[in-house]
């Protein structure tokens with residue numbers, strides 16, 4: 001058959017129009033692997049440059065040395081198949097040197113090793129547990145409590161994105177940061193539990209080596225407000241710190257769904273932070289000694305922070321300090337609205353449901369004044385269908401200050417619910433179908449809640465008796481507006 005030139009030209013035009021429309025990847029690049037132990041970062045950059053738009057990029061089923069922090073930007077309609085593994089340097093000094101000089105844009109806290117930016121970007125790992133891994137070799141960092149120049153694994157700042165079947169193994173610090181829009185995460189795996197550590201003992205004592213001054217190795221500031229931090233007494237040369245300090249996900253973007261998470265980590269499993277909107281995180285398991293399914297922290301230093309429309313559904317929290325948590329700083333501003341935690345199973349959890357609008361740095365002295373009497377407002381919060389057991393200890397091994405970072409007045413044992421509200425700034429909260437039991441499977445759990453902090457009429461719809469003492473379910477008198485979206 002012979003086509004006229006015009007027909008062929010027209011056909012090519014149509015094909016390129018389809019490609020431009022961003023649906024059909026037409027080009028394919030395979031990432032070369034040096035097999036001699038050399039850094040593969042240049043090969044990775046080359047593949048992502050050659051196949052920046054309308055492409056498929058394939059990593060072969062081998063180990064790649066991702067030994068330099070890289071930025072993969074300008075991507076448009078790219079599907080990445082990570083059939084192999086991406087391995088960070090095993091040597092801590094190499095990582096620190098690389099982070100010190102990288103031009104990667106810092107994220108909320110740390111600088112990411114991988115910074116990914118573009119539209120319609122999918123990264124698909126492997127169903128095989130040995131592949132599709134990001135190996136961080138974090139154990140050695142946790143062992144000596146090294147928190148200087150620690151990278152976060154990756155920032156996925158895309159519009160239209162998919163992360164599927166990926167595994168984060170012993171990351172140095174935090175995992176994925178998702179500030180983008182229209183993103184799905186499926187079947188995500190995190191192993192960030194220190195070898196041989198327990199919930200009670202995630203803390204090491206160590207003697208800093210002579211290579212560096214402790215003040216350099218261990219910043220005495222909080223790396224993440226949701227965890228422990230280092231006591232600021234470096235002169236004692238005996239510093240206790242946290243072995244792992246890891247967040248599965250930081251969500252600050254819009255329209256993000258995490259469906260399928262299996263992780264063992266300290267710190268939060270999911271942390272929804274300022275700017276987040278329309279977030280669903282469902283079907284997950286959070287083990288080791290996590291700090292829960294969290295919103296916040298919000299409103300630090302009076303910041304005007306906002307979070308809207310969040311649903312956590314169908315999670316098992318095993319050994320966690322918190323099941324569901326909201327945390328905003330004393331004197332905060334802004335608001336969090338329309339947040340729900342549903343179908344949550346607790347195993348050995350310190351506090352099932354926790355809200356504080358009065359957080360402060362416990363290791364920096366007493367709660368600061370709040371002269372403007374401001375607070376990050378919360379509204380339309382629902383906790384529904386919680387079942388399971390509390391643990392035997394109200395905290396885990398991450399306390400290094402007195403009082404502990406997670407202490408609130410009256411906390412002396414595991415509690416089913418703690419509401420530490422700022423008066424009059426929490427509206428339309430309700431708990432229903434709550435069956436949280438003691439470690440011995442008894443119903444007599446206790447709550448902390450100050451009735452004077454409740455807004456007028458709030459007790460009528462709260463679903464439990466706001467008082468320090470036993471958990472007592474109360475009828476919910478009328479339906480609240482806005483219930484049951486999502």
Ligand SMILES: *[C@@H]1O[C@H](CO)[C@@H](O)[C@H](O)[C@H]1NC(C)=O
Nearest residue numbers: 093096097098100101148149
């Ligand atoms: C980081 O860079 C600064 C400034 O160039 C340098 O003084 C410091 O030694 C570097 N630190 C590491 C760990 O490379």
Ligand SMILES: *[C@@H]1O[C@H](CO)[C@@H](O)[C@H](O)[C@H]1NC(C)=O
Nearest residue numbers: 105106107108117155157179
């Ligand atoms: C994400 O990308 C947008 C531009 O598309 C930029 O404004 C924003 O600062 C980036 N966020 C992060 C955390 O890198």
Ligand SMILES: *[C@@H]1O[C@H](CO)[C@@H](O)[C@H](O)[C@H]1NC(C)=O
Nearest residue numbers: 108109152174177224250297
């Ligand atoms: C995630 O958010 C928490 C709370 O705001 C912050 O402390 C942490 O540094 C963030 N992590 C990343 C990787 O952005």
Ligand SMILES: *[C@@H]1O[C@H](CO)[C@@H](O)[C@H](O)[C@H]1NC(C)=O
Nearest residue numbers: 160161181182183184255257
């Ligand atoms: C939300 O993101 C998904 C992709 O995860 C997309 O299919 C959907 O259209 C987005 N919704 C809106 C309202 O943009």
Ligand SMILES: *[C@@H]1O[C@H](CO)[C@@H](O)[C@H](O)[C@H]1NC(C)=O
Nearest residue numbers: 139140143193194195196197
């Ligand atoms: C765990 O601890 C045991 C006993 O102290 C030790 O022999 C083993 O090497 C440790 N395992 C790891 C992976 O650190």
Ligand SMILES: *[C@@H]1O[C@H](CO)[C@@H](O)[C@H](O)[C@H]1NC(C)=O
Nearest residue numbers: 199200201393394395396397
């Ligand atoms: C609770 O755990 C902490 C940290 O491991 C520990 O110091 C404390 O002794 C424990 N308390 C009880 C009552 O077991």
Ligand SMILES: *[C@@H]1O[C@H](CO)[C@@H](O)[C@H](O)[C@H]1NC(C)=O
Nearest residue numbers: 261282283284285314315316
């Ligand atoms: C709940 O999540 C688990 C994974 O943690 C999944 O196996 C199960 O099918 C989910 N249940 C429902 C009803 O979706």
Ligand SMILES: *[C@@H]1O[C@H](CO)[C@@H](O)[C@H](O)[C@H]1NC(C)=O
Nearest residue numbers: 275303304305306333334335
């Ligand atoms: C706080 O931020 C929200 C959303 O960004 C904005 O609508 C509001 O006006 C801000 N409030 C103040 C007091 O700045």
Ligand SMILES: *[C@@H]1O[C@H](CO)[C@@H](O)[C@H](O)[C@H]1NC(C)=O
Nearest residue numbers: 199200319347348389391392
């Ligand atoms: C709860 O944790 C303790 C140790 O922290 C452990 O001995 C016990 O088996 C755990 N219980 C369940 C139900 O997992």
